Amino acid sequence: MTLDEIRKELEKDSRVNDTTLDLESLKIPQLHGKYLNFLTDERLLLGMYQAEVDLMLRLKWEYYTGKLSQQELQNRGWEPFALKILRNDIDLYLNSDSDLVKSRQKLFYQKEKISLLEEIIKELNNRHWKIRNAIDWRKFVNGQ
16 A cells, blocks of 8 residues: 555545435444554554565675675676675665665555554544544533
8 A cells, every 4th residue: 555545545544524424433343443454554564674684785785885796686686796895885885775675665654654553543543532532522512
C-alpha cells in the first residue's frame, strides 16, 4: 500500500454517521482488524527493506574499500572503484551513494506508513469513548 491509499481508506473509514452511533460503535472491531492487518503487512515489508539496506551497506562498504570480488562487481554491473580512500572517509561515500540513498528512502517511507497506521489504530482504540461522549452530550442537550 502507498501512503495515499492508506489515507484514502482512512478518509472513508473515519466518517461517522451521527444518526447511527450504535452501528458506528459496532464497526470499531472490524476497522481495528482491518488496520491491524495493514500494519502487520507493512511491518513485514519494513523487515525486508531493513535487510536490503543492511546488505547494500555491506556491499557498498566492500566496494569502496576494494574488497568486492570481480565476479560480484560484474553481477551487479558496477565498475571497480578507482580511488583509494581513507577509512575515515568511507562514511562520506556510503552516505552519499545513490543506491544506498534509494534504499534508505524506501526504508524511511515504510517507517512513515507504519507510523500512520499505528496512529490510526490508537485513534480507533479511543473511538468508542468519543461515540459515548456524543451520546452523553445528546442526552444532556435533550434533558435526559
